[in-house]
Amino acid sequence: MDRIRLEVPGVRVPYLSGMNGEETDREAVKRAASLIRHETGAAAENLKIARKAIDARRGGIVFVYTVYGETEAGPKLTSKLKKSGEEGKIRLHSEPVLERPRGGAPLNHRPVIAGFGPAGMFAGLLLAEEGYSPLILERGGPVEERTAAVERFVKDGILDPDCNIQFGAGGAGTFSDGKLTTRIGDPLTAWVLKTLCDLGAPEDILYKSKPHVGTDILRDVVKRADEKIRSLGGEIRYHAPVRDLRGGRLTAAGEEIPFDALILATGHSARDTVGELISAGFAVEAKPFSVGVRAEHLQKDIDEALFHEHAGDPLLGRGEYQLSHRRDGRGCYTFCMCPGGVVVPSASEEGGVVTNGMSCRARDGVNANAAVCVSVHPEDFGSDPRSAIAFQRELERAAFAAGGKNYDAPCQTVGDLMSGRHGTEYSRIVPTYRNGRVVPADLGTLFPPFVTEMLREGLAEFGKKLRGYDDPAVPLTGVETRTSSPVRILRGEDGCALGHPGIYPCGEGAGYAGGIVSAAVDGIRTAQKLMAARSPARRTGK
Numbered sequence: 001m002d003r004i005r006l007e008v009p010g011v012r013v014p015y016l017s018g019m020n021g022e023e024t025d026r027e028a029v030k031r032a033a034s035l036i037r038h039e040t041g042a043a044a045e046n047l048k049i050a051r052k053a054i055d056a057r058r059g060g061i062v063f064v065y066t067v068y069g070e071t072e073a074g075p076k077l078t079s080k081l082k083k084s085g086e087e088g089k090i091r092l093h094s095e096p097v098l099e100r101p102r103g104g105a106p107l108n109h110r111p112v113i114a115g116f117g118p119a120g121m122f123a124g125l126l127l128a129e130e131g132y133s134p135l136i137l138e139r140g141g142p143v144e145e146r147t148a149a150v151e152r153f154v155k156d157g158i159l160d161p162d163c164n165i166q167f168g169a170g171g172a173g174t175f176s177d178g179k180l181t182t183r184i185g186d187p188l189t190a191w192v193l194k195t196l197c198d199l200g201a202p203e204d205i206l207y208k209s210k211p212h213v214g215t216d217i218l219r220d221v222v223k224r225a226d227e228k229i230r231s232l233g234g235e236i237r238y239h240a241p242v243r244d245l246r247g248g249r250l251t252a253a254g255e256e257i258p259f260d261a262l263i264l265a266t267g268h269s270a271r272d273t274v275g276e277l278i279s280a281g282f283a284v285e286a287k288p289f290s291v292g293v294r295a296e297h298l299q300k301d302i303d304e305a306l307f308h309e310h311a312g313d314p315l316l317g318r319g320e321y322q323l324s325h326r327r328d329g330r331g332c333y334t335f336c337m338c339p340g341g342v343v344v345p346s347a348s349e350e351g352g353v354v355t356n357g358m359s360c361r362a363r364d365g366v367n368a369n370a371a372v373c374v375s376v377h378p379e380d381f382g383s384d385p386r387s388a389i390a391f392q393r394e395l396e397r398a399a400f401a402a403g404g405k406n407y408d409a410p411c412q413t414v415g416d417l418m419s420g421r422h423g424t425e426y427s428r429i430v431p432t433y434r435n436g437r438v439v440p441a442d443l444g445t446l447f448p449p450f451v452t453e454m455l456r457e458g459l460a461e462f463g464k465k466l467r468g469y470d471d472p473a474v475p476l477t478g479v480e481t482r483t484s485s486p487v488r489i490l491r492g493e494d495g496c497a498l499g500h501p502g503i504y505p506c507g508e509g510a511g512y513a514g515g516i517v518s519a520a521v522d523g524i525r526t527a528q529k530l531m532a533a534r535s536p537a538r539r540t541g542k
Contacts, residue, residue, distance in 0.1 A: 117171020119507025140168025178213030214361025332458025352396030410441030415472025495529030
């Protein structure tokens with residue numbers, strides 16, 4: 001008799017103080033096996049956990065699992081699956097299949113990838129595995145050099161515009177929490193997570209509902225991706241920003257490079273590249289994005305608000321949240337929440353202040369932080385792509401001025417923002433940006449009125465949903481502007497930029513992703529488009 005794979009979602013195991021992770025996992029598997037036997041009449045084997053989440057929304061704490069395993073395809077089960085494709089809690093389980101198409105005419109040159117963030121990295125991994133020997137051009141430096149540049153900026157305020165938290169090996173995600181949460185629902189998500197594990201990421205990212213790697217481990221993952229691409233015949237050149245894109249040729253680090261396939265994976269902060277594309281006649285449109293501030297709370301306060309008397313139990317881990325509020329078509333929401341993390345200086349242009357959040361794997365810092373952002377629509381700035389970039393840039397320059405023009409950041413307590421004051425001393429919660437290099441300022445005057453009003457409204461609403469979120473002592477550090485690209489480079493069904501065959505915009509910078517996993521998936525999809533159109537060059541070379 002044939003065997004099939006089934007999965008059981010929504011297996012709930014109540015939290016009991018004193019339990020450990022192995023015990024809750026065993027109980028979930030036991031409950032799933034019982035349900036499969038009840039529904040199919042057959043025993044399940046090789047049961048494994050596909051997903052694990054914590055639900056603390058209704059006062060009690062429950063672990064929610066998805067479990068999958070194998071069983072015999074008996075008549076009872078087959079009949080149920082034929083009727084609806086799903087019966088009760090049981091449904092078919094399928095593993096994602098990575099398609100590896102191969103086009104007709106060979107490339108004349110090896111494919112070029114501009115950018116070594118998640119999109120460029122995963123496009124490069126797939127192309128290298130399939131014998132395309134890609135050439136990857138990255139404007140920033142390798143991990144060790146980039147880490148030194150970031151540490152120098154944090155300590156001394158010396159910014160390298162080409163090698164910083166935004167630019168360099170691994171892209172902006174390298175200096176983050178390494179969050180791998182995504183809502184895109186693409187089956188390739190599982191392949192991305194498996195590849196990251198193969199490169200050294202923790203195995204729990206395969207099943208946790210809110211997986212994260214941690215910036216300390218992610219740096220090693222990026223180095224291994226570099227090494228793997230090289231071992232498969234690819235090449236990566238650092239300090240090689242792409243310039244002067246025209247007629248099948250580009251310039252990088254003073255060298256002219258011909259190409260007939262170019263993947264543009266430059267990241268959401270490559271504003272100069274976007275400007276060149278607009279000038280060169282590429283179809284670029286403005287898109288919605290968000291701006292705001294970084295809010296910091298004591299991590300123990302977040303843990304207590306979520307887990308109450310059970311806060312601090314290692315089984316529950318560090319508390320995480322995601323909050324949102326909408327009114328009249330505009331939203332205020334939390335983004336990129338970093339438990340036990342720090343607020344980091346993320347400028348990539350001289351004369352601007354930008355914030356972001358970062359956590360290590362242990363998430364053992366005193367503070368939690370998250371962006372509190374307000375949605376910005378194209379009509380707010382005139383709907384022109386250059387105006388979208390200018391909107392972000394003006395906020396960053398205003399923050400630079402408010403911070404003293406030395407890359408210190410403007411900061412204000414929630415209580416002061418709500419009342420229109422500024423200057424209150426920080427008490428329980430110490431801002432972490434550049435080890436406390438913040439300046440009291442009126443953040444409300446930096447933003448357009450609609451942003452300030454929505455920030456105040458959103459913080460008040462968040463305080464109703466999560467106890468203490470709107471505590472007057474909470475520091476807000478500005479400005480957060482790089483939540484996503486403000487523009488989209490239009491592309492056709494073949495993946496190519498409209499009117500520019502052979503040039504493939506992808507990832508966050510092109511406006512088709514938002515986060516590590518979605519950018520990686522778009523990089524894979526883009527590489528597949530290229531592979532479906534062309535086969536590898538007969539001879540690898542320039």
